[in-house]
Amino acid sequence: MSSSDHSFQMLEHPFPIETPISFKMFTVEGSFQEHAHDFYEIIYISEGKGTLFIHKDSLPFEEGDLFFIPIGMPHLLKAESSPSALPLQMMNCMFQTELLAPQYEPKNELDREFDAIAQFFRQSEAWLRYQDQGGELARIMYNMNFAVNSQSPGFHYKLYICLLDLLNTLYRLQQFSLLSRPDKWVDPVAFTIEYIQVHYRDPLKMEEFCQWLSISPRHLQRKFKETTGYTYTQMLQQIRIQKSCELLINTDRSIQHIADEVGIHDMKYFYRLFKTSCGLTPLHFRQHHARTK
Missing domain, CATH: 1.10.10.60 (Homeodomain-like)
Known part of the structure; x- marks a missing residue:
């Protein structure tokens, strides 16, 4: 099975008003409908096992796996179906393209550093996969989940800071793998x-x-x-x-x-x-x- 075997649906997501980031944690039963979307998606597996069918690839996954899915890439996620399987629990961070918009005139080194990170993900035409080795990815994802659940003043900004932290971490891990x-x-x-x-x-x-x-x-x-x-x-x-x-x-x-x-x-x-x-x-x-x- 591959996500290119048949047609897929372009799904929309109801982002909060004037907020280009959305986060949710939920349990998956069975499988999702094959779909793609016009925003970026990061999937973190917090519990359970399953398979991600994406483009022409079939990717078994387990707790601690994280996937970056670029715009327009069809994918289908399916939970493990054995009787002894743990429930498949995942965290989703979705964000709009404006967050990775190019800095045409970077004002300082911070702008230049972020633009290098944004450009890497902006130009990525393939899915990216990471395995959480020391719990760093889990820390960021659970911080995002806490921010959303608390709904405390400024939690949207907290989500944004966590996303920057996550993108920077993923970028560093990618550079680490290329050394x-x-x-x-x-x-x-x-x-x-x-x-x-x-x-x-x-x-x-x-x-x-x-x-x-x-x-x-x-x-x-x-x-x-x-x-x-x-x-x-x-x-x-x-x-x-x-x-x-x-x-x-x-x-x-x-x-x-x-x-x-x-x-x-x-x-x-x-x-x-x-x-x-x-x-x-x-x-x-x-x-x-x-x-x-």
């Missing part, structure tokens, strides 16, 4: 330093990085500290400050722009870190080097 794992004989400390120097704007978390390297975080931290005198986080901070210094000297970009560009979005933290590392504020550092040119 080339180093050969096993490569020095992990040297490789880690090289990785941070390239990806300092938005690096993997230490735990994710170690999972990718197939090395224990404790072992890498110990070797890294013994070799460099720094922890992973401290090295990241030093490289970000080094890049900041280069931008302060060689460009006329604003200090906030530079902080965003090196991956630090908390200005108080950036000023404190810079002063600790360089002994000067970013402004005084720029002025000092302008006089010495």
Whole structure:
């Protein structure tokens, strides 16, 4: 069976008034009608098993699986039918195309980073599948469910923040899967330093990085500290400050722009870190080097 074997129906969804995001959690009995829609859909399986028929693929799924379904892609979801099967429970997040609209004139690094994420999903013509390994996807989805159930003031905004968190997480996982794992004989400390120097704007978390390297975080931290005198986080901070210094000297970009560009979005933290590392504020550092040119 495939979703391309016969015609399908384009379904509409009643989004709340002036709200481009909708979320619901429900139990599935049997199967859904084959359908497609003109909005994006994210499906998270919170309990049970079944099969997702999508395009020409038949995908068995289980608890912890998450699917991103692009616009116009026909799909059919069917629960497992064995007598011992658990009820199929799923969470659905649906959102309209306007949330991923291109930023034609990004104002800062935050805009540019989000546009890169939005472009990835906007241009995706295929379904995407993720398996929740450490519970990070479940955390976001249950936060969305809590926001909807609480109906507290600002819950629509909470849904939006959770969606941004989810899209960013999925984007990072996708980039993570595209990285080339180093050969096993490569020095992990040297490789880690090289990785941070390239990806300092938005690096993997230490735990994710170690999972990718197939090395224990404790072992890498110990070797890294013994070799460099720094922890992973401290090295990241030093490289970000080094890049900041280069931008302060060689460009006329604003200090906030530079902080965003090196991956630090908390200005108080950036000023404190810079002063600790360089002994000067970013402004005084720029002025000092302008006089010495």
